[in-house]
Amino acid sequence: MTALRWIILIGVTGGLILFPALFEPLLRPFAPAGGPAIYDRASLASLTVSHLALVALAMIPSTLIALSLAILVTRPAGAEFLPMARVLANIGQTFPPVAVLALSVPLLGFGARPTVLALFLYGLLPIFENALAGLRAVPGSVLLSGKAMGMTPRQVLAQVEMPLALPLILEGIRISIVIALSTATIGSTVAARSLGEVIIAGLTSNNPAYVIQGGVLTGCIAVLLYDAFGLLIEIAKRLTGREPQQAA
Amino acid sequence: MIELQALTKTYGGRPVVDEVSARFARGTLTAIVGSSGSGKTTLLRMINRLVEPTSGRVLIDGQDAGRIPEVSLRQGIGYVIQGYGLFPHWTAARNIGVVPTLLGWPEARIAARVTELLQMLQLDPAEIAGRYPHQLSGGQAQRIGVARALAARPDVLLMDEPFGALDPLIRRQAQRDLAQIRRQLGTTIVLVTHDMNEALYLGDAIAVMRHGRFEQFDTPDRIIRAPATAFVADLVGETGRALRLLALHPVGSLSRAGEAEGEPVDVAASLSDALAEMIWTGRDRLPVTDAQGQRLGIVTREDILARGRE
Ligand SMILES: Nc1ncnc2c1ncn2[C@@H]1O[C@H](COP(=O)(O)OP(=O)(O)OP(=O)(O)O)[C@@H](O)[C@H]1O
């Protein structure tokens, strides 16, 4: 069942990227008469690469900052920053990415930069809130144990809190990445290269075949990454002893 | 030796531990007994500075604990936390090895120590070492907690209600095990409990704590014979004092030369156990043997009754 799911997802994604011509017969009925069924102004492969690059460029700093904030506000000395950190992370979420694009283009110009900024801001909150929940879920008796055994605060964080919070931290990153993957498509409205370009081209030239291939490819990549993170989370749980060895 | 000097902790102006002064001699087990909220845990945690005293001092072998860096102080003091607090993401073996690891012991030495401790606590290393805490029974988890506290051979061991969550049968066994291993260790132990019987059974000295103070700090014998306050008397209980006194002393203390018939009694068993055996089997003298089954002598009913009247 899951194997079939992986095969289909990888098949469709890989096929669309590497051998788009194979899908021509499937997409043909949706293309306007005589028009192209497969996007031809750029290769789907190169657009996918730029699309993923946008997401990575946004998610790496987003993860680092949100995680640092969550760690900061769960230290005794940083507790007072919690409301501030929440506000910061929430602002990122409440501003719709489109608004961020519109507001930042005058400052950052057209292209990748405003898109990365929007994805970065949008990604903060899920990572922050999940990391916070994960760190807070570490039982007080376990933290006290670490301290009582003679661990420094740094050792308690690295050896106890982070491993125990890891599954939830990964969960937050997973949510943010999936959101960023789909949101990155609108970057093409400000001329960032992404799979959104295909969708927008389809909309403006009245070619549903473009919309479908852009949408399906973006969707498949999102689901693939979602599943891949699911695996990572399983591994993290198993390594930290919280999954019963035999699944019931 | 642990010495408390006018040790005090206040929270919001209210003293939770109130000018407690006492000495716990090297190699002894001191049981701190008291009702909930009397300040037992707070007192215990001031010894390894999980709680900083508001005033007063703790001296460990003459050294002011307040001047020893927290981390090295704690690495040198075993702590069995109320509710065990095992690291859920580590196996039993890694839990036990945590302090040696922090101290930088070589891996082979840690592994050997873990095996040694598991065996000492009657756990099969092959079966238990690789298990995670959620795969352990309450009794096993409790013993892993004790093993972890003992791993780096600390001179001082603090135990906060180590048997509180165990069912009565397992608790008796765990208490017997502790009584057994502490003889091999020579560690100075401070044990917190709600249970006066546990304190009487395990303690060389007993501190009865109430409202942040020691109402009485004495030998088990004196606590039973001469409770200092109504509260202490209440904790000990009005009834059965003679039997409780007998429970404090081993058969060996009254063993004498002679002959007796029937099932022998172990030299380390308590006088109350011996008396119970006499009542049950209708005998008035029992043969006494050591752990190897070697005949040592006999114990008689008259001697036991005389001891109970003392
Ligand atoms: N960090 C704290 N802040 C404020 N009050 C505290 C704090 N820690 C303990 N107390 C209070 O101090 C008193 C003594 O607490 P302590 O934990 O030492 O009691 P205890 O004798 O160990 O009780 P128990 O048998 O229930 O474990 C309690 O009234 C408790 O509410």
Ligand SMILES: [Mg+2]
């Ligand atoms: Mg307590």
